[in-house]
Amino acid sequence: MTPNLDTIILGHNQFFGVAHLSSEKGAQRDQYFSDVKNVIRMIEFSQSLGVSGLMMSTHPRAEAICDLIKKSKLRDEISIYPLLPYIAKYVRQANEKGLTNMVMDALSGASAMQKIGMMLKGGAGLLTKDVFKMMEILIELELLLFKGLKMRAIFLHQxxxxxxxxxxxxDVFLFYHEFIPKKFGAEAAYCTFNTPMLLEKFKVYGIENPIVMAPFNKAGFQMTRTLPENEKCLRENDLRLVAMSSLAGGYLKPREAYEYLFSNPKIESVVVGASSEAHAKETFETIRSFKKA
Amino acid sequence: MNIGVIGFGKMGMLHAGIVNGLKGHKTVSISENSDFIGSSLKALMPHIKVYSDYVSMLDNEKLDAVFITTPVHMHVDMAIEAIRRKIPFFVEKPMALSASDSKRLVDELDKTPTLNMVGYMMRYISTFKKAKKIIASNALGDIITFNYSLYVSQLFKPGKGWRYDKTKSGGGLMMGPTSHVVDLMSWFFGPTHGVNASALGYYSKTTEDFIHAIFHMKSGVKGWLDSSWSVRGHRLVESRFEVHGSRGMLILTDDYVKVCMDEATDNLKAGWTSWTKPELHEEVELDIGGPQYTLEDVDFLEHVKRGEKIECDVYSAHEVQKIITAIYESAEEKGAFKVVNS
Structure with a gap:
């Protein structure tokens, strides 16, 4: 039996200026947390309250955060849950230079790619094994900044x-599911807005009991299909749900939100944001009052 | 329905994924002229037929509809090929390089009517739909003026791809995210009579990174637009839209709609009322890049299935192109008033 994930995982959105309900609020937080010391202070504070899981995308700011973690005693105390990759960066690059240039530039640092690069310039196509090799290299490059930190599960971006x-x-899912544990000793995990669909497909693919990070809230915010259908999915399938958007982007009050969340089975973890110490403390306490150990 | 996708870039993969994930529909073929992307697709998707030439795809596949998601300069010719085969098509925005380019498509469509849609997806964002309803209800009284700002932190050095090559994109910012605003203004307020505009390129040498424009609507309403893709602090494309009426005002962002009324009406109380995204949440079957894209694709496919005309089509998008052309002409002439050609 694989050990459980951390019950509470500190999310990274506030550190990177993401606020689903309000871009204005996001920008304000972005300003505060652009000083990486403020990020570390928040991680330390959470850790002192027993929250040792940290979600971290490969946002440009993540490198500085990870460097500071590596230099502090947090290094041995917290578990990182990478979210792969920081998608906004790639969307921007795709807008800026097109898809092919984007992939080529991302790969440019990797010597193993030289051969494929030359082949492409020669106009020849890629073989299946080249495509998977390329994905391996992209993942390794993307995760480089977490080297030396404890990674529990590595989430593929929604x-x-x-x-x-x-x-x-x-084949992409089968590749990812095998490659992540083999290469990084962490569990392969999936972030999705489509939990019912993922479970249907994974059954066909033969991927059992997946770790799924997905929005789960009474408002149905960011969820697909109906709420009863999602609830039924949790009752009838084997999965380990890491709930996100539990407060529906701030629309729901924490008590009603977590009471509802934990009335469902299979909720192994919950990812939460914390914009201030007081907010973090209150959130953790509320969750613990509803989540039975 | 069996769907084909021409051009597998960012938007092509999004539509291919959505359509293929919807019950009752399948992405059966993709046409992509880059060897790199085409061969990767063949490796990863043995169940989807990959062509390097879209004409062979249109000729050889029995398609119920096709999505055209290539760089802008290819749109019109590709859509014309679809029309000649009477295949319903969805073409990404902006539809064409210019008003004269889009006119070719309008002429072809006049000869051979074919169901079609143009991808101005912001009409499908929940907060925008709500704003449209409020404006259309006349609750705000006489519309006096509006202002719209759209910003994104996207470009801080000369861009590399086709989007920054005027011959392929038709322009800069105005042909990119800001074309949505022109579509929305027409959707909210009807036809535009004329414009004054100013454009500034800083990072882009041949196109614009900043746009200011004043819209003179045929209804007499005047409003202005301010937009840039080269301002900091906007991780995503962000809109803020204000409408001032004789009885109240409306503020719209991607996250919320707020209305402030002087007095209560049948549906609105006096003072502020607001609706946030979670409140306006609509159920969708799947979500890949945001529910608006799913809603847009479902609307297209449903209309095709029923054989019904779609509101956001080549004709409405041709009006958008004419306004954009007038904006460019005005900017060229230091903001001189330019009438939108009828």
Whole structure:
């Protein structure tokens, strides 16, 4: 039996200026947390309250955060849950230079890619094994900044998971599911807005009891299909849910939100934001009052 | 329905994924002229047929509809090929390089009517739909003026791809995210009579990174637009839209709609009322890049299935192109008033 994930995982959105309900609020937080010392202070404070899980995307700011963590005693105390990759960076790059240039530039640091790069310039296509090799290299490059830190589970970003689900890319999921534990000793995990669809597809692909990070809230915010259908999914499938957007982007009050969340089965963890110490303390206490150990 | 996708860039993969994930529909073929992307697709999607030439795809596949998601300069010719085969098509925004380019498509469509849609997806964002309803209800009284700002932190050095090559994109910022605003203004307030505009390129040498424009609507309403893709602090494309009426005002962002009324009406109380995104949440079957894209694609496919005309089509997008052309002409002539050609 694989050990459970941290019950509470501190989310990274506030550190990177993301606020789903308000771009204005996001920008304000972005300003405060652009001083990385404020980020570390928040992680230390959470850790002192027993919250040792930290979600971290490969945002440009993540490198400075990870460097500071590596230099502090937090290094041995917290578990990182990478979210792969920081998608806004790639969307911007795709807008800026097109998809092919974006991939080529991302790979440019990797010597193993030289051969493929030359082949491409020669106009030849890629073989299946080249495509998977390329994905391995992209993942390794993206995760480089976490080297030396304890990684429990590595989440594939929602946009990629959901795109691959839509396109029914079975081989990509099978590749990821095998590669992550083998290479990084962490569990392969998936962030999605489409939990019912993911579970249907994974059954066909033969991926059992997946770790799924997905929005789960009474308002149905960011969720697909109906709420009863999602609730039924939790009752009838084997999965380990890491709930996110539990407060529906701030729309729901914490007590009603967490009471509802933990009335459902299979909720192994919850990812929470914390914009201030007081906010963090209150959130953790509320969750613990509803989540039975 | 069986769907084909021409051009597998960012938008192509999004639509291909959405359509393929919807019950009752399948992405059966993709046409992509880059060897790198085409061969990767063949490796990863044995269940989808990959073509390097879109004409062969249109000829060989029995498609119920096709999505055209290539760089802008290819849109019109590709759509014309679809029309000649009577295949319903969805073309990404902006539809064409210029008003004269989009006119070719309008002429072809006049000869051979074919169901079509243009991808101005912001009409499908929940907060925008709500704002549209409020404005259309006349609750705000006489519309006096509006202002719209759209910003994104996207470009801080010369761009590399086709989006920054005028011959392929038709322009800069105005042909990118800001074309949505022109579509929205028409959707909210009807036809535009004329414009004054100013454009500034800083990072882009041949196109614009900043746009200011004054809209003179045929209804007499005047409003202004301010937009840039080269301002800091906007991780995503962010809109703020204000409408001032004789009885109240409306503020719209991607996150909320707020209305402030002087007095209560049938549906609105006096003072402030607001609606946030979670409150306006609509159920969708799947979500890849935001529910608005799913809603847009479902609307297109449903209309095609029923054989019904779609509101956001080549004709409405041609009006958008004419306004954008007038904006460019005005900017060229230091903001001189330019009438939108009828």
């Amino acid at each position: 946009a990629l998971t959901d795109l691959a689900l839509g396109l029914d890319l079975k």
